[in-house]
Amino acid sequence: MAANTEPVAADAATPASGWIEERTQGRALAAALLHVRIPAEARTLYFGGIALFLFGIQVATGTLLALYYKPTPDAAYDSVLFMMSDVSFGWLIRSVHHWAANLMILFVVLHLLRVFFQAAYKYPRELTWVIGIGLLGITMVFGFTGYLLPWDQRAYWATVVGTEIAGSVPLIGDQLLLLLRGGVDVTEATLSRFFGLHVLVLPLVLGGLLAVHLTLVHQLGLANPKRPDPRGRPPEGKTVPFFPNYVLDELIAWYILLALLVVLASLFPAGLEAQANPLETPPHTKPEWYFLGVYELLKLVPRIVGILAPIGGLFLLTVLPFLDRNPEVLARRRKLAVGTATVVLVAGIALTVRGFSS
Amino acid sequence: MDGHASPIRVLRLLAAACLPAAALLIALGGGASAADPTPSTSAATPSTSAAPVIGVAPSASPEASPIPAPPVPTPIPHPADGGTNQCVECHRAVNDRQAAIATAWEGSIHAKGGVTCADCHGGDPTSDRMGIAMDRTKGFVGRPSREQTIGMCGSCHADPERMRSYNLPTDQYAKYWTSVHGQRLAAAKDVRVAICIDCHGSHDIKKASDPTAPVFPLNVPQLCAGCHADADRMKPYGIPTDQFDIYSRSVHGVALLEEADTRAPSCASCHGSHDAKPPRATEVVEVCGKCHTATQELYLQSRHAELKDAAPKCWTCHGTHDVAKPSEKLFFHPQPPDYQCTTCHDLQARTLRIQLDRFANEADRRCDTCHHPDSDIYAQVEAIAGALSEAQGAYDAAGGRIGEAAGMGMIVGDADVTLSEAKTSLIKAQAAVHTTKLTVIAQTAGDAQKKAGDAQAIAQARLDESFFRREAMIVVVAVIVANVAALWLMRRRLDRRSAVEAGDAPGTPGDAPGTPGDAPGGE
Amino acid sequence: MGPDAQPNAKPAVSRRRVLRWLLGFSVISTAAMVVTPMVGFIVPPKSTAAGSGGKVPAGKVADLPLGKGKVVPMGSKPVILVSTEQGIVAHSAICTHLGCIVAFDDLSGMIVCPCHDGRFNPATGAVVSGPPPAPLPHVTVSVEGDDIFLVPG
Incomplete structure (x- = not known):
């Protein structure tokens, strides 16, 4: 299905909108963006849209947090404490940022799984998939860098443990560790570069990749999970309008997510442990949940295997559309791909659960 | 209780009357029992036990006339070995036992300091011929007798010139003869008492700071118990053997033996080591105050301390070997006890006194053992207990509230600090009980209560804030639900409309250019 | 339509x-x-506790004569400031024994915990006597002109 634009009746409803329309020609653009059709069988489960919504929340709350946050070891902890205890709604903004970060990773992963099981990464959407993997990676780096910023014991030691995982990458591990920490240990140098990455580099990169990802989605339309896109001609089948039908559904999903965020932030506000103390390792130091699987794997298998397996897995995942030449989209005709993915998924969940309970 | 106590006291008075200091002791009225609160099993035994026992049972007046220490002997003369110790060469080859002795000596601090076999055993270490090396006519001693040993150790260790370079004290010899061990050895030639080597070892002597040394603080209770917990060995002396058991369950024993806290007191901390002897009533406040400095200072301000000989001392309320963590239960018996005038009054002399036997039982170490419910002081004790319990209650309540707020995910650092201020005052108030002054205690306790109240108010504010957040959350979620409902209504309308359209044109190909009906009309 | x-x-x-x-x-x-x-x-909230770049003002040098000390708040934590020969130093005022708040004792010139008479060296925070198991943690002080600042962290 190619992107279908609809003819727009350019009659100005009010003088004001007419004034704007004359100076922007925006209606044609809006029509081109919104008035497309999507296959009636498409079931996106709104995961991608929710991830986009959460990214928006992160940009908004993150910008607000940056107004008070001070990225030095001396001041970071106190500035966060100050925000939580003295700034009105500080607890809410920080807790929403905290929960939206976790949910964003969750929904990006769910989005990836949905695309995988519906075989939406196949022709002609290979590039969209590759960029999507990049977005997942950046989201996780976002989480990793952001976790250190409150500079409390949990943040500090999770970063120590997390960077150690990176340090065990063969050949370049030591250099990578030095690069990540900005020195041998987790210090103010680490905090500075994590802060810079978190608020400058990553948002720009994520924003850029996201623009390409969304443009590709718009250009190629949504995949039909029931039949593959035919080569060289537009896809067939019943379609439904993207706007307002699908957009309304997505909006409802966003509202539900907003409610979820408010509930999580209110009932389980983001905590703050004692200030980071490099001389005192707290018991049960663990990385964040999305790295727990890898962390647990490292304990179970030889280090080299534990570190190469996730890297190799990520590489295979990236080049998946080029490896998987099977044109079929229905799960029952893709037994190998679906079976392998299910095993990997179950193993990943099992490792993560094991990590939680250990 | 009185049934056993009186005949014993009569016996004691009789014994005391035989002594030149009889008049003084009678005036003290049971001064002997005040001298040591150890359960009085010992009191009856001297008459029944073996004849040579004197001056050991603490209740028999040990003050009479301490036997002076014998003069320090000179070291055993022997030819200089010139760095070769022939004794070791031969004895190592004799048998395993002799070889083990040689090895033990080689690892000892004496070997490092150049103290060799001949220094204790005499003889000629330069010769490999038994007849010459071990010639008794030339001063070979062989194994020194137990009595001899003390002087032999003292011959070096009591010599300041010799000890200077090791920075060791030289008073152990003199002190030893003042100890119960030494006095008994001197008086009764009882060689079963502890001598130097029983505690320090002989061939394998180690520094006291060496954690493997038997005299290292953590090892001292076991070392003393080696003899003192041995019922057979202690039988002739008629002293109890359960001190180690009792001690190891006390706060002191737990701190030292279980937590390995070397600052906690071992036997030697209160009894002394070389001068080992039970502390006397006149000494106990100083002995405990050695560590419990602040408490001692408070106690000395008290009415109790003014009573001098009749004063309740540390052990009256806290016991001796069985010191436990103090609590408010130390104020009163759960039921009024069986009051006896003689516990606190000398009826004949019409003076106050304290009968320590009564306090051997932990359950009787209470204020109301002496202070009768009808007395004014009883009311004051009640007021003290009440003030402390209110402060403690306020502190606990504040702690609970802070925990509640923290459990809600609220930040309570400032409340914690205020609570630790309350704790400071509470501990001060509890310690102030030693002053027995209601005004002092009530003031500090009131301070603690006020600060605990402040902490609780902060925690309550956080809790209120948390409840407010939850209420606000409900409102926000309700608004979102309303929004979702509105959007859902719109969505349903759209569906209905497209269903109608589908009805209009069934089988419309999917890729047909936008149906005009989909234009979002006037919405 | x-x-x-x-x-x-x-x-x-x-x-x-x-x-x-x-x-x-x-x-x-x-x-x-x-x-x-x-x-x-x-x-911005009214209180500006965290408004001075992480440094907390802790009074004037003139108010702290040589050989004296006092407990001041650093945020929500109590800190003891002592003026020594080597300059002004600061330690956490929370006793390492049971968490009471220590005070400066003018008579002995030491930091003393009122609860169990734990004594600390005013210059180093080291335990001099008594039950505290560990020294008082050090707090960084910065003196700028006549103003004393504490640096948390």
Whole structure:
């Protein structure tokens, strides 16, 4: 299905909108963006849209947090404490940022799984998939860098443990560790570069990749999970309008997510442990949940295997559309791909659960 | 209780009357029992036990006339070995036992300091011929007798010139003869008492700071118990053997033996080591105050301390070997006890006194053992207990509230600090009980209560804030639900409309250019 | 367009009005919900405890004569400032024994815990005597002119 634009009746409803329309020609653009059709069988489960919504929340709350946050070891902890205890709604903004970060990773992963099981990464959407993997990676780096910023014991030691995982990458591990920490240990140098990455580099990169990802989605339309896109001609089948039908559904999903965020932030506000103390390792130091699987794997298998397996897995995942030449989209005709993915998924969940309970 | 106590006291008075200091002791009225609160099993035994026992049972007046220490002997003369110790060469080859002795000596601090076999055993270490090396006519001693040993150790260790370079004290010899061990050895030639080597070892002597040394603080209770917990060995002396058991369950024993806290007191901390002897009533406040400095200072301000000989001392309320963590239960018996005038009054002399036997039982170490419910002081004790319990209650309540707020995910650092201020005052108030002054205690306790109240108010504010957040959350979620409902209504309308359209044109190909009906009309 | 077959124009209009009202409610309530916390957050709070670059003012040098000490708050934590020969130093005022708040004792010139007479060296925070198991943690002091600042961290 190619992107279908609809003819727009350019009659100005009010003088004001007419004034704007004359100076922007925006209606044609809006029509081109919104008035497309999507296959009636498409079931996106709104995961991608929710991830986009959460990214928006992160940009908004993150910008607000940056107004008070001070990225030095001396001041970071106190500035966060100050925000939580003295700034009105500080607890809410920080807790929403905290929960939206976790949910964003969750929904990006769910989005990836949905695309995988519906075989939406196949022709002609290979590039969209590759960029999507990049977005997942950046989201996780976002989480990793952001976790250190409150500079409390949990943040500090999770970063120590997390960077150690990176340090065990063969050949370049030591250099990578030095690069990540900005020195041998987790210090103010680490905090500075994590802060810079978190608020400058990553948002720009994520924003850029996201623009390409969304443009590709718009250009190629949504995949039909029931039949593959035919080569060289537009896809067939019943379609439904993207706007307002699908957009309304997505909006409802966003509202539900907003409610979820408010509930999580209110009932389980983001905590703050004692200030980071490099001389005192707290018991049960663990990385964040999305790295727990890898962390647990490292304990179970030889280090080299534990570190190469996730890297190799990520590489295979990236080049998946080029490896998987099977044109079929229905799960029952893709037994190998679906079976392998299910095993990997179950193993990943099992490792993560094991990590939680250990 | 009185049934056993009186005949014993009569016996004691009789014994005391035989002594030149009889008049003084009678005036003290049971001064002997005040001298040591150890359960009085010992009191009856001297008459029944073996004849040579004197001056050991603490209740028999040990003050009479301490036997002076014998003069320090000179070291055993022997030819200089010139760095070769022939004794070791031969004895190592004799048998395993002799070889083990040689090895033990080689690892000892004496070997490092150049103290060799001949220094204790005499003889000629330069010769490999038994007849010459071990010639008794030339001063070979062989194994020194137990009595001899003390002087032999003292011959070096009591010599300041010799000890200077090791920075060791030289008073152990003199002190030893003042100890119960030494006095008994001197008086009764009882060689079963502890001598130097029983505690320090002989061939394998180690520094006291060496954690493997038997005299290292953590090892001292076991070392003393080696003899003192041995019922057979202690039988002739008629002293109890359960001190180690009792001690190891006390706060002191737990701190030292279980937590390995070397600052906690071992036997030697209160009894002394070389001068080992039970502390006397006149000494106990100083002995405990050695560590419990602040408490001692408070106690000395008290009415109790003014009573001098009749004063309740540390052990009256806290016991001796069985010191436990103090609590408010130390104020009163759960039921009024069986009051006896003689516990606190000398009826004949019409003076106050304290009968320590009564306090051997932990359950009787209470204020109301002496202070009768009808007395004014009883009311004051009640007021003290009440003030402390209110402060403690306020502190606990504040702690609970802070925990509640923290459990809600609220930040309570400032409340914690205020609570630790309350704790400071509470501990001060509890310690102030030693002053027995209601005004002092009530003031500090009131301070603690006020600060605990402040902490609780902060925690309550956080809790209120948390409840407010939850209420606000409900409102926000309700608004979102309303929004979702509105959007859902719109969505349903759209569906209905497209269903109608589908009805209009069934089988419309999917890729047909936008149906005009989909234009979002006037919405 | 009004392709609905069953209802006539009137209910359609009223339904449209309801929908429009709903949409308005939705937009306004959402805006209120989102904007309120944001504006509240941006408005700076009255207390400016964390407003001096992490440094906390702790009085004037002139108020702390040589050989004296006093307990001052650093944020919510008590800190003991002592003026020594080597300059002004600071330690955490929370006793390492049971968490009581220590004080400066003018008589002995030491830091003393009122609870169990734990004594600390005023210059180093090391335990001199008593039950505390560990020294008082050091707090960084910066003296700028006549002003004393504490540096948390």
